[in-house]
Amino acid sequence: MTHLLEVKNLVSHYGQLQALREINFHIDEGEIVSLIGGNGAGKSTTLKSLSGLVNVTSGEIKFLDKSIVNLLPHQISAMNITHVPEGRRIFPEMTVEENLYLGAFNVRDKAIIKERMEKGFEYFPILKKRLHQKGGTMSGGEQQMLAIARALMNQPKLLMLDEPSMGLAPIIVDQIFEIIQELNKSGITILLVEQNAYHALQIADRGYVLQTGEIILSGTGKELIENDEIREAYLA
Amino acid sequence: MLENILRTLPQVLFDGITLGTVYAVIALGYTMVYGILKLINFAHGEIFMTGAFIGTAILLAFSSLGWIGTLPIIILVLVAMFLTAGVTGAIGVGIERIAYRPLRKAPKLIALISAIGISFLLQDLVRFTTEFANDGNFYLIGPELFKSNINVPLSKMASFLSDASFKTSFLFVLVTAVALMIILDVFVNKTKWGMAMRAVAQDRDTAALMGVNVNKTISLTFFIGSALGGATGVLFAVQYGTIDPYIGFILGLKAFTAAVLGGIGNIRGAVLGGLIIGVVEMFAAANLSTLTNHVIGAEYKDVFAFIILILVLLFKPEGLLGKALHEKV
Numbered sequence: 001m002t003h004l005l006e007v008k009n010l011v012s013h014y015g016q017l018q019a020l021r022e023i024n025f026h027i028d029e030g031e032i033v034s035l036i037g038g039n040g041a042g043k044s045t046t047l048k049s050l051s052g053l054v055n056v057t058s059g060e061i062k063f064l065d066k067s068i069v070n071l072l073p074h075q076i077s078a079m080n081i082t083h084v085p086e087g088r089r090i091f092p093e094m095t096v097e098e099n100l101y102l103g104a105f106n107v108r109d110k111a112i113i114k115e116r117m118e119k120g121f122e123y124f125p126i127l128k129k130r131l132h133q134k135g136g137t138m139s140g141g142e143q144q145m146l147a148i149a150r151a152l153m154n155q156p157k158l159l160m161l162d163e164p165s166m167g168l169a170p171i172i173v174d175q176i177f178e179i180i181q182e183l184n185k186s187g188i189t190i191l192l193v194e195q196n197a198y199h200a201l202q203i204a205d206r207g208y209v210l211q212t213g214e215i216i217l218s219g220t221g222k223e224l225i226e227n228d229e230i231r232e233a234y235l236a
Numbered sequence: 237m238l239e240n241i242l243r244t245l246p247q248v249l250f251d252g253i254t255l256g257t258v259y260a261v262i263a264l265g266y267t268m269v270y271g272i273l274k275l276i277n278f279a280h281g282e283i284f285m286t287g288a289f290i291g292t293a294i295l296l297a298f299s300s301l302g303w304i305g306t307l308p309i310i311i312l313v314l315v316a317m318f319l320t321a322g323v324t325g326a327i328g329v330g331i332e333r334i335a336y337r338p339l340r341k342a343p344k345l346i347a348l349i350s351a352i353g354i355s356f357l358l359q360d361l362v363r364f365t366t367e368f369a370n371d372g373n374f375y376l377i378g379p380e381l382f383k384s385n386i387n388v389p390l391s392k393m394a395s396f397l398s399d400a401s402f403k404t405s406f407l408f409v410l411v412t413a414v415a416l417m418i419i420l421d422v423f424v425n426k427t428k429w430g431m432a433m434r435a436v437a438q439d440r441d442t443a444a445l446m447g448v449n450v451n452k453t454i455s456l457t458f459f460i461g462s463a464l465g466g467a468t469g470v471l472f473a474v475q476y477g478t479i480d481p482y483i484g485f486i487l488g489l490k491a492f493t494a495a496v497l498g499g500i501g502n503i504r505g506a507v508l509g510g511l512i513i514g515v516v517e518m519f520a521a522a523n524l525s526t527l528t529n530h531v532i533g534a535e536y537k538d539v540f541a542f543i544i545l546i547l548v549l550l551f552k553p554e555g556l557l558g559k560a561l562h563e564k565v
Contacts, residue, residue: 053441073444082445089442091435101437105428107449154447 092136105152256514257413262491265461281488287466328462498557
């Protein structure tokens with residue numbers, strides 16, 4: 001069986017710095033895969049390489065058996081690979097509704113856009129109440145919800161979330177992780193990047209541990225949680 | 237003295253608002269490009285000037301074909317504006333592609349110098365072409381289109397006012413400029429590509445992640461800004477008659493001031509800034525001599541736009557409608 005996403009010997013630079021050193025991993029359809037590691041390990045750079053924001057120096061990225069190396073971000077987005085960037089990055093001067101419309105930039109049919117918006121409100125009812133509020137005026141948790149809802153507008157085959165729990169209150173974090181699991185159950189494959197390793201591994205089918213641009217460990221979520229090294233380094 | 241100022245105030249407002257709408261539409265071009273690239277496109281004044289020449293050339297061609305006088309003038313001017321807007325829009329896209337895009341990752345100062353270079357290039361190209369086609373003269377006189385004057389008998393309404401009068405072209409300029417601004421506002425706020433432009437202006441990377449083609453959006457912004465600039469050039473030529481390759485410089489600077497005054501990057505701010513500068517300038521032109529007891533004459537009117545620029549930069553650098561930006565560290 002071919003993988004949904006397959007990354008082989010990926011090398012990327014962040015400025016002059018080599019951020020990824022020949023990393024290999026794959027994601028199968030329907031999985032939640034977590035990428036954990038400390039600050040500067042290369043987690044965000046991995047996502048940015050996949051979504052086209054960072055140029056790949058060498059290596060191969062295949063999505064559904066097609067190479068997507070160094071396609072432009074909008075071309076990758078059109079393949080329904082959707083990246084929710086670190087820090088949510090909603091458009092602060094735009095309303096919730098406009099943010100959602102932008103998420104569906106690849107879609108022409110207005111009826112489909114409406115339908116997806118309604119579906120998003122099922123996960124995040126608060127957004128329906130805030131429809132005409134400017135994104136920048138919402139709380140961090142609401143912004144994260146908007147960022148995920150906006151990504152759903154593109155009907156992702158692969159949803160990549162970069163630190164969705166960052167800076168949020170524990171109760172909101174639980175809520176977000178619950179929704180990630182629900183989304184996965186609805187059929188969306190998820191690549192999750194997190195510093196909150198325990199949470200991320202708990203919901204993951206499989207996980208990879210990145211350290212200074214290299215994958216040093218991989219396994220099922222359960223294996224990694226129980227691994228002593230991981231416990232010491234990330235779960236203490 | 238006050239009585240005198242009040243007497244001429246309606247005329248000052250009429251003239252000032254017309255001039256202001258011209259500044260406003262040009263300011264829109266500066267502000268849109270700044271909003272999306274954080275670049276001051278100093279070539280924009282020259283796009284305006286190029287538009288004035290292209291439009292005048294088209295109108296002269298219409299004149300030599302004998303169309304003026306037989307076909308409705310408003311239609312002819314609108315056709316000339318439309319054609320000019322297409323050409324200057326394409327020039328704007330070309331300038332971005334050749335002179336700015338390769339420098340997008342370079343420091344902003346480099347792109348600014350490139351913009352100034354393009355400015356000189358356009359001035360000389362237009363001068364050369366005009367001299368070539370116009371017996372060695374680099375200025376151009378357009379056909380006279382709107383000959384009649386409209387008189388507004390204000391003195392009959394209120395005895396302390398003078399009558400005001402303006403050329404019919406005034407009305408045409410005013411109505412067209414306002415229409416252009418309304419169309420732009422609707423486009424930017426209500427359409428998909430307008431939304432893409434705002435998204436790229438706010439956060440280029442995230443816009444790209446949403447599926448927005450960033451390069452196409454930037455090209456579109458240049459097309460619209462330059463098309464508006466060119467169309468305004470035609471309006472200017474129709475209103476003022478004689479044009480030369482250097483009209484873009486001072487007018488561009490004033491329009492830039494208008495954009496800064498309103499809050500650069502803010503579309504409605506550019507309109508507000510343009511109107512304020514237009515009215516202040518006309519007020520100065522009409523009253524400077526009276527106010528200073530003939531020491532300073534109307535020819536100093538240009539100074540005021542720049543006094544405003546300095547005051548804005550000192551006391552409210554984000555402009556009237558702009559938001560203070562906090563540099564990300």
